[in-house]
Every structure is written in structure tokens, then in C-alpha cells.
Amino acid sequence: MRIRPLVRLSFSCSRRMSGDRPASSAVKPSNVATQYQEQLFDSAAKGNVEHVLTLLKAVDVDAKNDRGWTALMFAARNGQVSVIKSLLEQGSSVNILNSSGQTALDIANFWNHSDASSALSDSTVVPTQECRNYYSVNPLNRASDRRKHPEWIDQAVKRDNTKFIVFSDLNPFLKQDPSVTSRKSKYILCLFSYKQLAEHIAKKPLLIFLGLETWDSESAVWFAVDVTGYEESKLKDVHNDGFFANPFPLTMQMDERHAGIFAEARSILTWHDRYSFCATCGSPTVVREAGYKRVCDNADCRSHKGIHNTCYPRVDPSLIMLVVSPDASRCLLGRKKSFPPKMFSCLAGFMEPGECIEDTCRREVEEESGIQVGRVEYHSSQPWPFPAVLMLGCITHAKTETIKLDNDDELEAAQWFTRPEVVQMITHQHPDGLFLPPKQAIAHQLIRTWVGNTSNL
Ligand code: ZN
Numbered sequence: 001m002r003i004r005p006l007v008r009l010s011f012s013c014s015r016r017m018s019g020d021r022p023a024s025s026a027v028k029p030s031n032v033a034t035q036y037q038e039q040l041f042d043s044a045a046k047g048n049v050e051h052v053l054t055l056l057k058a059v060d061v062d063a064k065n066d067r068g069w070t071a072l073m074f075a076a077r078n079g080q081v082s083v084i085k086s087l088l089e090q091g092s093s094v095n096i097l098n099s100s101g102q103t104a105l106d107i108a109n110f111w112n113h114s115d116a117s118s119a120l121s122d123s124t125v126v127p128t129q130e131c132r133n134y135y136s137v138n139p140l141n142r143a144s145d146r147r148k149h150p151e152w153i154d155q156a157v158k159r160d161n162t163k164f165i166v167f168s169d170l171n172p173f174l175k176q177d178p179s180v181t182s183r184k185s186k187y188i189l190c191l192f193s194y195k196q197l198a199e200h201i202a203k204k205p206l207l208i209f210l211g212l213e214t215w216d217s218e219s220a221v222w223f224a225v226d227v228t229g230y231e232e233s234k235l236k237d238v239h240n241d242g243f244f245a246n247p248f249p250l251t252m253q254m255d256e257r258h259a260g261i262f263a264e265a266r267s268i269l270t271w272h273d274r275y276s277f278c279a280t281c282g283s284p285t286v287v288r289e290a291g292y293k294r295v296c297d298n299a300d301c302r303s304h305k306g307i308h309n310t311c312y313p314r315v316d317p318s319l320i321m322l323v324v325s326p327d328a329s330r331c332l333l334g335r336k337k338s339f340p341p342k343m344f345s346c347l348a349g350f351m352e353p354g355e356c357i358e359d360t361c362r363r364e365v366e367e368e369s370g371i372q373v374g375r376v377e378y379h380s381s382q383p384w385p386f387p388a389v390l391m392l393g394c395i396t397h398a399k400t401e402t403i404k405l406d407n408d409d410e411l412e413a414a415q416w417f418t419r420p421e422v423v424q425m426i427t428h429q430h431p432d433g434l435f436l437p438p439k440q441a442i443a444h445q446l447i448r449t450w451v452g453n454t455s456n457l
């Protein structure tokens with residue numbers, strides 16, 4: 001069976017990056033998408049690998065129906081091993097839960113498709129896509145070589161196709177994404193041209209070169225500008241629905257690619273806001289390298305000789321870890337006093353100087369919960385732009401089980417949870433109303449990975 005060559009669907013954000021609205025066409029994109037998606041699920045259920053692969057050119061590999069079922073789940077339900085293998089090779093996630101709290105592996109197990117179960121739990125299948133956490137999806141090419149060419153930066157600022165995003169007191173100017181019609185509102189960065197901000201830019205505000213849209217020499221260039229003190233009404237003349245947003249938690253509901261650009265811009269702007277003086281001699285510093293460096297104004301300062309890290313934007317590595325019980329049947333989650341009531345999450349803590357990831361993980365878990373852990377496996381990372389943290393996500397295996405909270409520490413509770421309980425927490429069906437951080441948080445992804453890998457429990 002061949003599928004009809006329908007309209008090319010754009011699921012990427014490239015359209016949004018250029019700021020254009022989707023062109024109207026005879027076939028409504030949402031209807032076409034639904035049609036392709038249904039064909040994908042049907043082909044996955046029937047075991048038609050070739051058809052599945054063709055449809056994946058138009059449908060996201062992890063697209064879900066209204067009951068939260070993915071193509072992988074339809075293949076699992078019907079024991080379609082070849083389709084399962086192809087979908088995994090295409091980057092399909094084994095960690096997705098449907099609205100009944102089942103993964104594809106749960107479904108294969110329930111229907112006794114043992115070959116499908118082993119295909120789904122086969123760790124030799126290496127997915128083509130790594131876990132990309134929220135705030136980490138930055139589509140810009142940072143082109144760091146350009147930062148050292150102030151003449152190039154000066155002319156790039158004035159190009160017609162250059163895009164500026166603006167911040168006031170570190171708050172980004174956002175608006176609702178007009179292309180999103182779902183119940184949840186989504187936000188995008190308001191984009192400005194040089195002409196629209198020329199009056200302000202002439203006053204030499206803090207300007208950060210964020211990157212290029214492509215490698216092309218004519219590529220649009222992106223900058224972040226500090227507009228603190230500038231009249232908001234002039235910005236609203238361009239975007240009448242724009243507003244300065246409290247970044248947390250509002251930027252958790254952004255277009256994912258804009259969230260990545262926001263993370264870069266805000267972490268750097270916060271650094272400038274806090275590091276106006278030389279850390280070595282206390283003299284004022286001046287901005288260099290298009291916002292990526294601050295150099296001491298004092299010619300005699302020691303910071304001009306040798307290797308120093310005081311001139312560059314800081315990034316603070318922090319560990320976040322899911323601790324799995326010695327018998328691998330439960331995971332350890334804790335509550336900080338500052339969390340919303342009933343929310344549990346992974347343990348976390350900052351790295352200390354001279355410490356490796358593995359030791360930070362072991363030390364933090366023992367300090368906060370009294371549990372000793374052995375092997376540490378790296379999972380994925382997440383920039384956290386409040387102000388400039390890099391979360392390093394790990395899964396680690398406990399050697400002991402007795403929890404002992406440090407009364408002085410910030411954890412008010414920590415306990416072991418079974419997989420069924422965790423599934424209830426993910427799907428907001430826990431009898432006591434316990435829940436987990438949202439999917440934008442790396443903690444959620446770590447927990448989901450464990451749930452996805454433990455359908456035997
Ligand atoms: Zn100095």
C-alpha cells in the first residue's frame with residue numbers, strides 16, 4: 001500500500017523562527033496531521049514496517065492519540081516486533097505513559113507478546129535521539145569565533161534581518177504564541193528589528209550576541225538587549241500583546257526552541273548583573289567579546305596575566321539523581337520545604353571544587369538521606385537559567401535502605417516509592433494527591449526513564 005503524497009507538513013519550529021504565520025491551504029494542517037497519525041497507528045498495529053517508516057516523514061515518532069497511545073504502543077499491543085525495532089531505531093521513546101499509566105513494555109507484557117517484550121527491553125537498541133531536556137534546545141549556532149570581531153558585530157546589529165530579544169530587570173518580553181490553539185497557553189519571545197530599537201541601541205545598552213540562525217553568511221543574527229528603563233509603551237507599539245514575564249515558572253511554558261534561546265540570554269545577562277567588578281582587584285570591568293567576557297579596567301591587575309576564570313560567564317554544575325533501591329524495585333524521592341505541597345522529586349545538590357560527578361552524587365545522597373549509593377550512571381543534562389546552573393542528571397544504585405534525614409538539611413521528607421505509586425504520581429492519579437515535577441524538569445525525565453525500564457515490576 002502506498003500513501004498519497006499529501007502536503008508537506010512542517011512540525012519543526014523553523015516557521016516560528018522566521019516569525020511567519022502558517023500559510024493557509026485547502027487542507028487544514030491539523031486534519032492532515034490527524035489523518036497521517038491514524039495511518040501510522042494502523043500500520044504499526046498491522047506490522048507494516050515500510051509504511052510506518054514512510055509515515056514518520058510526516059508524523060512525530062512519539063505522536064499520541066487522545067488516550068496517550070503512541071505507535072510503539074500499538075505495535076506492542078499486537079506483538080509487531082519488526083515495527084517495534086524500527087520505531088526504536090527512529091528514536092521512539094520507551095518511557096512514555098498512556099493515560100492508563102502503561103508504557104509500551106507494560107502493554108506487551110500484559111498481552112503476553114514475549115518477543116515484543118524482549119525487543120522493548122533490549123538495551124542493545126541505541127536510540128538515535130538522546131534525551132533533550134527543556135531549556136537545552138537552542139537552535140542558534142553560537143558562532144563564538146564572531147565574538148572577537150567587534151566590527152562584524154557592529155554591522156550585524158544594523159542588518160535588516162537581525163532579531164533582538166529584550167529583557168528588563170532580567171525579565172523577558174514575551175507574548176502568547178498565536179499558532180498554539182491547545183488549552184494550555186504557550187509563550188514565545190517577542191522579536192524586534194534594529195529599526196524598532198535603534199533609539200535605545202544608540203545609548204549603548206548591554207547587548208549580547210546570541211548566535212546565527214544558520215551557518216549562511218546572510219543568516220539572521222540574534223541579540224539580547226537589556227532594555228531596563230526603556231519605555232514599555234514603545235515595545236508595545238510593536239507587540240501590543242507583549243509583556244515582561246516573571247521568568248519562573250512562566251518560561252517553562254514556552255516554545256521549546258525559544259526556551260533554549262532564553263536560557264542562553266538570561267544566564268549571561270544575570271552574570272553581567274552580578275559581576276560588575278573585578279573579582280581579583282575590585283576595579284570596574286568592561287564588556288568584551290559581544291557580551292561573553294568582562295575584562296578588568298586596571299592595567300596592573302593580576303587577572304591580565306596567566307589563566308583566570310573570572311573574566312568569563314559562570315556555569316554552576318549541580319547533580320540531580322534518581323536513587324534506585326538495592327533490590328531495584330523502588331526509587332527514592334524527597335521533598336524540599338520550598339516545594340509545592342505534595343510534590344516529590346529527585347535529590348539534588350551542587351558540585352564542590354575538586355569533586356567528580358560520581359563523588360558528588362554519593363556525597364549528596366548520603367548527606368540528604370543517609371543512603372549509601374554505589375554505581376552512578378549519567379543520563380542527560382539540563383541548563384537551568386536561574387541563574388546559570390547546569391543540572392547533570394544521573395541514575396544511581398543504593399547499597400543501603402534506611403533513610404535518615406539530616407534535620408538541618410533542606411529535605412523535609414524522603415521515602416521509597418514503588419513503580420505503581422510513581423506511575424500514579426506521574427499520571428496525577430495518586431490516592432494522596434502526591435505528584436512529580438512537570439515534564440520540563442529533568443527530574444521528571446529521570447523518573448520516567450526508570451519507569452520505562454522497569455515494566456517487570
Ligand atoms: Zn582587576
Ligand code: MG
Nearest residue numbers: 348349364368
Ligand atoms: Mg545538599
